[in-house]
Amino acid sequence: MKKNLTPLIALFSLLSFAQENYNSENHNVSFDDIKSSTFAKDSTANALVIYDFGNSYVDQDDFKLKTEVKRKVKILNREGFDKANITIYLYNNSKGAETAKNIIATTYNLNDNNIVTTKLDRKDIFEEKYDENHTLIKFTLPNIKEGSVISYSYTLSSPFMFNYKGWSFQEDIPKLYSEYRASIPGNYEYNIKLIGGRKLKTNTTAVEKECLRAFNGGVAHCGKYIYAMQNIPAFIEEDHMTSKSNYLARVEYELKIFRGFDGIVDNYTKTWETVDDELRKDANIGKQLVKSVDTEALLSNDILSEVDTLRKAESVYNYVQENYTWNDEYRIFHEVSVKDLIKNKSGNISSINILLHNLLQDAGIDVKPILLSTRNNGFATKIFPVISEFNYLIVQATINDKTYLLDATDKYLSFGDIPFKCLNGYGRILDFKKESNWIDIEPEKASTIQYKVELNLDTKENMSGNVYAKNTGYHALNSRKAYYPNRDVYINKIQDKYPNIEISNHKVLSEGKTSPEFIETYDIEYEDNVSGNNIYLNPFIMKFFNENPFKLQERTYPIDFGYKDTYYYTFKLNFDDAYTILEKPKDLALNLPDGKGQIIFSNTLANNSISLIFRIKFNEVVFEPEYYPYLKEFFNKIVDIQTNSLILIKKK
Numbered sequence: 001m002k003k004n005l006t007p008l009i010a011l012f013s014l015l016s017f018a019q020e021n022y023n024s025e026n027h028n029v030s031f032d033d034i035k036s037s038t039f040a041k042d043s044t045a046n047a048l049v050i051y052d053f054g055n056s057y058v059d060q061d062d063f064k065l066k067t068e069v070k071r072k073v074k075i076l077n078r079e080g081f082d083k084a085n086i087t088i089y090l091y092n093n094s095k096g097a098e099t100a101k102n103i104i105a106t107t108y109n110l111n112d113n114n115i116v117t118t119k120l121d122r123k124d125i126f127e128e129k130y131d132e133n134h135t136l137i138k139f140t141l142p143n144i145k146e147g148s149v150i151s152y153s154y155t156l157s158s159p160f161m162f163n164y165k166g167w168s169f170q171e172d173i174p175k176l177y178s179e180y181r182a183s184i185p186g187n188y189e190y191n192i193k194l195i196g197g198r199k200l201k202t203n204t205t206a207v208e209k210e211c212l213r214a215f216n217g218g219v220a221h222c223g224k225y226i227y228a229m230q231n232i233p234a235f236i237e238e239d240h241m242t243s244k245s246n247y248l249a250r251v252e253y254e255l256k257i258f259r260g261f262d263g264i265v266d267n268y269t270k271t272w273e274t275v276d277d278e279l280r281k282d283a284n285i286g287k288q289l290v291k292s293v294d295t296e297a298l299l300s301n302d303i304l305s306e307v308d309t310l311r312k313a314e315s316v317y318n319y320v321q322e323n324y325t326w327n328d329e330y331r332i333f334h335e336v337s338v339k340d341l342i343k344n345k346s347g348n349i350s351s352i353n354i355l356l357h358n359l360l361q362d363a364g365i366d367v368k369p370i371l372l373s374t375r376n377n378g379f380a381t382k383i384f385p386v387i388s389e390f391n392y393l394i395v396q397a398t399i400n401d402k403t404y405l406l407d408a409t410d411k412y413l414s415f416g417d418i419p420f421k422c423l424n425g426y427g428r429i430l431d432f433k434k435e436s437n438w439i440d441i442e443p444e445k446a447s448t449i450q451y452k453v454e455l456n457l458d459t460k461e462n463m464s465g466n467v468y469a470k471n472t473g474y475h476a477l478n479s480r481k482a483y484y485p486n487r488d489v490y491i492n493k494i495q496d497k498y499p500n501i502e503i504s505n506h507k508v509l510s511e512g513k514t515s516p517e518f519i520e521t522y523d524i525e526y527e528d529n530v531s532g533n534n535i536y537l538n539p540f541i542m543k544f545f546n547e548n549p550f551k552l553q554e555r556t557y558p559i560d561f562g563y564k565d566t567y568y569y570t571f572k573l574n575f576d577d578a579y580t581i582l583e584k585p586k587d588l589a590l591n592l593p594d595g596k597g598q599i600i601f602s603n604t605l606a607n608n609s610i611s612l613i614f615r616i617k618f619n620e621v622v623f624e625p626e627y628y629p630y631l632k633e634f635f636n637k638i639v640d641i642q643t644n645s646l647i648l649i650k651k652k
Contacts, residue, residue: 024176027070047080049175056165057183067156067165075148084141096159105152107141118143164253169229179228185212185220189257196249202228218261239549245378247557275385280432284336291338314415320356326409330391350393356408357395366398372427412480414516423562446564447473451542457575463526471518479518535649539571540642548635559623567616574609583648596620
């Protein structure tokens, strides 16, 4: 048996190897590219980029930026057919437009071990107006089947040297090889950003002399750059992350200085000192921040006469929060007018928070504006100013040596809280008298969810009791937003979430829709699981997590919760002498590495009651990717405890 099995194993190994023999060295489609049918490194992949190549340079004839693109993709199954739909984005403005030329696309299939090619017809290439500044070129590769290989290439031509072509090494499907070459004339100086933190296989720089000649005889040398990556995993989005643009492996260019052949030098990237001066003079920011506001016409006498600084600040904040409505626009550098806001009662992010800033400033409170980029917008660059990366403005108030971050655009926020979308690591605080600087943006306190459940088991096997729930921080904010618009809908959602209980006498004990806490109580009737004389009771009537949010085999980007978290659950069951506890859950204590998190689960049986305590604590906001397997197992244990913890009760 062993003698027969050995050659079979060897044969299977050879066949498996033969199934994956992709040519990732160039754009040419090989027989093995088409014949290979799997990708063992990622069995979930629907398609695979075998080869990806880009080459950007300034054309000697027309001085335009040319980018040659070549790409070869394997379609592994039907779910990967969408990768045959190609869209090229072209930018245009009043000074010029990008174009795409020399589009060549071919589909390769196998038919009885013969290669069949189907070329894209030029009539199937379409141009579509996207918006004022963008045109789309679209085409779909023909004759797509499972196992097809598609190959296409084109050349981009751009008159916009300020927008040097960047390159993405990573996307939502895996890549075997991706290479980008850039030739940059010496009279153009760029800030070059390598984003994503993945290791480059190739990273070389050389100089090509006299690569560009101007009509007036001027000559420029070119920096020649080659970047390449191989075996690049697909980027799969998962819960608890900021914008994927923070982590996708790519190279980007920001024009810093242009030196003309005629001796003119233009500085495009400025210092923060220069930007501060420009913002101070800007009609939408600096000039609005010093707009005089008729506080006596806007604020009540009670607010104006308040002597306690903190109470006065809270009253001013509540006034702006209640009387002005955000119009859902993030345009912080355009059409900002405090005057129009006061007149229309509605405005964008900047106008509302600048009004808050000005009213607090008139009240003698030390305030400063903060520019930031929201979680979905990506991280703002710290190395040099890129004002366009900021899309939000909040206010910092310093009262009695304590700082508060304020945003009056959300009518459910408590004083000192900012929206979750603003928890993106850091912001730029503007100080036109001294200098701007970066500040960390992270909630000072942890957000908590606490449940206290008590049940009574009577002699007729009926269970009833009470739930006390208290949320703080962002959990409280979410509860307020769910409860106050429609109380009945809120209660019905609790009922739907926990079908084994019947809710009655629901009460909210916290005060108002901006209270920093959300406290509620309600009575419940619980439907137990009875089998003969035994009662099987899962004490987790309320659950924190129904499933593990982390499902990837590997995560290459950080886990960002936004804030520190604590979950606390206590349960008590009272019963009389008619019952006895036959079995109860086992105690457990589990810690994340370096003390970054903790699970405690314990229970106590005393007299005619059993009590359980379950606590989950996250001591960090951001976890680096190496903690992912630990967090994944951590959540597995949480779900397991909540699902499989049973109390076995026997009736005497």
